[in-house]
Amino acid sequence: MILSPPSTHRVPYWRLSAFYFAYFAQVGAAAPYFSLYLASLGLAAAQIGVLLSLGQLMRVVGPNFWGWMADRGGQRVRIIRITLACGGLCFAGFFFVNSFWGLFALLLALGFFTSASMPLFESLTLAHLRGVIGDYGAIRLWGSVGFIVTVTLVGYALDALPVASLLWMVLATYALSWICSLAITEASPGNAHAEAGPVWAILRRPEVVALLAACFLMTVAHGPQYAFFSIYLVDHGYSKAAVGWMWTYGVVAEIIVFLLMPALMRRYSLTFILLVCFAASVLRFLMIGWGVDSIPVLFAAQLLHGLTFGAYHAASVTLIHRWFQGAHQVRGQAIYLSVSFGAGGVLGSMLSGLGWDSIGPAWTFSAAALAALAGFVLLYWKVRPARV
Numbered sequence: 001m002i003l004s005p006p007s008t009h010r011v012p013y014w015r016l017s018a019f020y021f022a023y024f025a026q027v028g029a030a031a032p033y034f035s036l037y038l039a040s041l042g043l044a045a046a047q048i049g050v051l052l053s054l055g056q057l058m059r060v061v062g063p064n065f066w067g068w069m070a071d072r073g074g075q076r077v078r079i080i081r082i083t084l085a086c087g088g089l090c091f092a093g094f095f096f097v098n099s100f101w102g103l104f105a106l107l108l109a110l111g112f113f114t115s116a117s118m119p120l121f122e123s124l125t126l127a128h129l130r131g132v133i134g135d136y137g138a139i140r141l142w143g144s145v146g147f148i149v150t151v152t153l154v155g156y157a158l159d160a161l162p163v164a165s166l167l168w169m170v171l172a173t174y175a176l177s178w179i180c181s182l183a184i185t186e187a188s189p190g191n192a193h194a195e196a197g198p199v200w201a202i203l204r205r206p207e208v209v210a211l212l213a214a215c216f217l218m219t220v221a222h223g224p225q226y227a228f229f230s231i232y233l234v235d236h237g238y239s240k241a242a243v244g245w246m247w248t249y250g251v252v253a254e255i256i257v258f259l260l261m262p263a264l265m266r267r268y269s270l271t272f273i274l275l276v277c278f279a280a281s282v283l284r285f286l287m288i289g290w291g292v293d294s295i296p297v298l299f300a301a302q303l304l305h306g307l308t309f310g311a312y313h314a315a316s317v318t319l320i321h322r323w324f325q326g327a328h329q330v331r332g333q334a335i336y337l338s339v340s341f342g343a344g345g346v347l348g349s350m351l352s353g354l355g356w357d358s359i360g361p362a363w364t365f366s367a368a369a370l371a372a373l374a375g376f377v378l379l380y381w382k383v384r385p386a387r388v
Helices: 013-030 034-040 045-073 076-095 100-114 117-129 133-160 163-181 199-203 206-221 223-235 240-267 270-290 295-303 305-323 326-358 361-386
Strands: none
Touching: 013 117, 013 133, 013 163, 034 045, 034 163, 034 223, 045 076, 045 100, 045 117, 045 223, 045 326, 076 100, 076 117, 076 163, 117 133, 117 305, 117 326, 133 163, 133 240, 133 305, 199 206, 199 326, 206 223, 206 270, 206 305, 206 326, 206 361, 223 240, 223 270, 223 326, 223 361, 240 270, 240 295, 240 305, 270 295, 270 305, 270 361, 295 305, 305 326, 326 361
């Protein structure tokens, strides 16, 4: 049941869940529609691709900096609160700036501060769970619920209101995230001396390198989806409410997968789950690229989001948590986010922006499918022998 907390002893289930809800409510308000706002300012596709890549660029630098700060001072919750407040102040700047370089500067600053939240909070959640990783999905799914609520409501609102009103909606979700951060509490990272050596000793392991490289390719593959999916649908005659529902279908599938993850992890290895996710990504992006005019095809493609993000992210986070022990756990999550959502997001957004105008949307999504296929091959080649 979604409304039943997991059985883990003394886990602050509702406080953690509320923060996930609020944080991903902000993502649901911004991610699907901010590209539409940028397009309304008259920016070209290549400029939009560059601007949307800046948040990912800061995820290359930011999580490692904030992870180092947290590992050094043990103040994850305090850093989350401060950086959320700074992020909200940066976002308020969009009310006053609409030039390309002004937006460029604001998005760099915004990306730096917002890059702190997830690696620190993922580490905090896993520390509260104290090894019962199967319960992670029951908490994380509330982030998906928050995403659904805002992506649906904002879609309907933007059909009736100017696109510029999006700024007020997103700013409200920043305030909600900060309020929820006041309720979360610190947790011990476990045995801080459990690691066998420096973090570089973990990073040199072939299966770790292969997983991080595959995650990088997975996020590159999602570049056209995150940057241009909404624009693609609107260009093909879909209303903004319909765009919101298409995003919602995917996140509903994500919630279902999160609920099923404990059973799936007991029955299948994490490597097998990841291989299925990468194969589903190849199929999904080909369906979107070439089937945009078919509602059933798009619906089926969005349902695959349950695998291409939900199962993929849960399995990846769990593997990182297993491989980076003790005081390295925050750093491990930061490295995972930096390499995948950071570096992979930068390249994916920029390449999709360039490809959109040069080779066209369908072939851009086909290139995304090729990147996912490369990740599948890499995982099968290097991580499968690790038997995880």
